[in-house]
Amino acid sequence: xxxxxxxxxxxxxxxxxxxxxxxxxxxxxxxxxxxxxxxxxxxxxxxxxxxxxxxxxxxxxxxxxxxxxxxxxxxxxxxxxxxxxxxxxxxxxxxxxxxxxxxxxxxxxxxxxxxxxxxxxxxxxxxxxxxxxxxxxxxxxxxxxxxxxxxxxxxxxxxxxxxxxxxxxxxxxxxxxxxxxxxxxxxxxxxxxxxxxxxxxxxxxxxxxxxxxxxxxxxxxxxxxxxxxxxxxxxxxxxxxxxxxxxxxxxxxxxxxxxxxxxxxxxxxxxxxxxxxxxxxxxxxxxxxxxxxxxxxxxxxxxxxxxxxxxxxxxxxxxxxxxxxxxxxxxxxxxxxxxxxxxxxxxxxxxxxxxxxxxxxxxxxxxxxxxxxxxxxxxxxxxxxxxxxxxxxxxxxxxxxxxxxxxxxxxxxxxxxxxxxxxxxxxxxxxxxxxxxxxxxxxxxxxxxxxxxxxxxxxxxxxxxxxxxxxxxxxxxxxx
RNA sequence: CGGGGUGUAGCGCAGUUUGGCAAGCGCACCUGCUUUGGGAGCAGGGGGUCGGAGGUUCAAGUCCUCUCACCCCGACCA
Numbered sequence: 001x002x003x004x005x006x007x008x009x010x011x012x013x014x015x016x017x018x019x020x021x022x023x024x025x026x027x028x029x030x031x032x033x034x035x036x037x038x039x040x041x042x043x044x045x046x047x048x049x050x051x052x053x054x055x056x057x058x059x060x061x062x063x064x065x066x067x068x069x070x071x072x073x074x075x076x077x078x079x080x081x082x083x084x085x086x087x088x089x090x091x092x093x094x095x096x097x098x099x100x101x102x103x104x105x106x107x108x109x110x111x112x113x114x115x116x117x118x119x120x121x122x123x124x125x126x127x128x129x130x131x132x133x134x135x136x137x138x139x140x141x142x143x144x145x146x147x148x149x150x151x152x153x154x155x156x157x158x159x160x161x162x163x164x165x166x167x168x169x170x171x172x173x174x175x176x177x178x179x180x181x182x183x184x185x186x187x188x189x190x191x192x193x194x195x196x197x198x199x200x201x202x203x204x205x206x207x208x209x210x211x212x213x214x215x216x217x218x219x220x221x222x223x224x225x226x227x228x229x230x231x232x233x234x235x236x237x238x239x240x241x242x243x244x245x246x247x248x249x250x251x252x253x254x255x256x257x258x259x260x261x262x263x264x265x266x267x268x269x270x271x272x273x274x275x276x277x278x279x280x281x282x283x284x285x286x287x288x289x290x291x292x293x294x295x296x297x298x299x300x301x302x303x304x305x306x307x308x309x310x311x312x313x314x315x316x317x318x319x320x321x322x323x324x325x326x327x328x329x330x331x332x333x334x335x336x337x338x339x340x341x342x343x344x345x346x347x348x349x350x351x352x353x354x355x356x357x358x359x360x361x362x363x364x365x366x367x368x369x370x371x372x373x374x375x376x377x378x379x380x381x382x383x384x385x386x387x388x389x390x391x392x393x394x395x396x397x398x399x400x401x402x403x404x405x406x407x408x409x410x411x412x413x414x415x416x417x418x419x420x421x422x423x424x425x426x427x428x429x430x431x432x433x434x435x436x437x438x439x440x441x442x443x444x445x446x447x448x449x450x451x452x453x454x455x456x457x458x459x460x461x462x463x464x465x466x467x468x469x470x471x472x473x474x475x476x477x478x479x480x
Numbered sequence: 481c482g483g484g485g486u487g488u489a490g491c492g493c494a495g496u497u498u499g500g501c502a503a504g505c506g507c508a509c510c511u512g513c514u515u516u517g518g519g520a521g522c523a524g525g526g527g528g529u530c531g532g533a534g535g536u537u538c539a540a541g542u543c544c545u546c547u548c549a550c551c552c553c554g555a556c557c558a
Contacts, residue, residue, distance in 0.1 A: 336519040
């Protein structure tokens with residue numbers, strides 16, 4: 001059978017990537033548009049995926065001593081304004097509440113675009129002594145940013161995320177926290193979402209508004225563009241000074257606290273789609289897939305009940321370890337179901353019909369491979385356990401080879417432009433550190449500095465734009 | 481926010497150029513029978529007032545004005 005004939009409802013990934021993306025979101029039943037501009041509804045299947053993602057990350061956050069809390073969605077304008085660089089950065093995309101009921105508000109309230117301000121104001125109340133530190137809080141919340149161009153999951157007016165906010169006694173502790181979170185994010189995104197990332201530091205122009213510096217995780221998408229999958233900010237004492245977060249240290253001296261903040265969002269769902277998806281639709285890593293196994297019974301008149309009974313037995317057996325669905329709908333043919341579950345990215349499909357019954361076996365198909373394999377009934381559970389691990393690894397390895405193939409070292413600006421125009425991906429090139437060069441490159445190629453690697457580069461080279469000598473070898477790419 | 485495009489049944493579209501008397505097609509949906517190992521077949525059936533508002537006209541899906549939404553390409557951002 002012709003590969004492209006499997007699913008006709010999804011645009012070609014090769015030819016129309018953004019349409020393909022939208023189609024997958026809708027056909028896999030992850031989300032839908034609503035009457036509110038830029039606001040999507042996350043449908044049960046998509047939300048189950050998000051819940052699994054939340055769970056994976058939440059465990060890691062808690063295991064490192066952080067606690068969850070919830071802060072208000074409304075932030076008085078006066079608070080938001082306290083950190084100048086911060087408010088300047090967010091002002092263009094803040095939604096304001098100016099009226100409550102029939103009454104105009106004395107002071108307008110921002111619908112949180114991020115919570116540094118409100119949390120900072122409370123930390124100021126809560127922190128008095130070095131004994132109060134560190135304070136390690138995370139919140140799962142919705143965020144509103146008035147975006148001009150929106151796309152499901154990747155950029156929506158309202159989105160869901162987690163944001164961690166911590167305060168520490170020393171600069172070093174805050175820096176350790178920032179890096180610890182970066183490592184947690186990397187572990188989570190690579191191990192659970194099977195998305196390989198490049199980590200590093202943001203350039204000054206790309207860092208978080210108000211931060212001292214920002215660490216980031218950057219991932220390659222199926223169209224060669226780069227998605228920022230998470231950030232971890234060392235806020236220095238900027239916010240502590242703006243929000244008056246002070247404490248008395250062991251020497252009875254008054255100090256400003258050192259704070260951090262860090263976040264990942266529902267945007268990662270978009271990342272999963274764009275990294276793992278193929279012409280047939282979604283492909284979900286088992287660790288976060290809402291459904292691990294779907295069983296499709298093959299009905300014929302005489303054997304129908306027998307097949308169904310067996311399928312139910314398998315479901316019970318496999319449910320010990322996995323989320324399993326038995327698709328016993330009568331009004332769809334097996335072929336139709338195969339396509340639907342493939343679109344939805346379920347890692348493994350089992351087919352069971354009269355022939356299998358006779359041989360005590362099932363037909364099994366991995367979403368990442370596609371070929372049919374016979375498995376003896378007695379081997380089913382252990383095989384599935386092995387497969388899930390394999391699929392998880394395979395998705396990661398495939399994504400990693402694509403990433404590696406798409407990191408190109410470049411020393412010649414014309415070649416740089418050519419690569420960005422044709423292949424995209426990451427370009428590793430020397431940069432002198434001058435914002436002018438960064439800006440010019442962006443204007444010419446739409447590529448920005450995605451990150452500056454953390455490991456010290458000893459070799460010197462020439463800035464890709466101006467030719468000045470530099471030891472800073474950075475990653476460029478076109479970002480989402 | 482600039483340039484382009486699209487809004488007609490749940491989805492995908494035709495019809496709009498040249499206004500005209502019954503608003504159509506495919507898929508989906510409902511009923512029945514036959515089917516079911518890669519999106520089943522036949523027969524019958526239900527559903528839209530043409531994105532919204534205003535206007536022109538004997539008559540508007542079709543012409544005019546305004547407006548909204550979505551998509552694509554840019555500028556701005558997680």
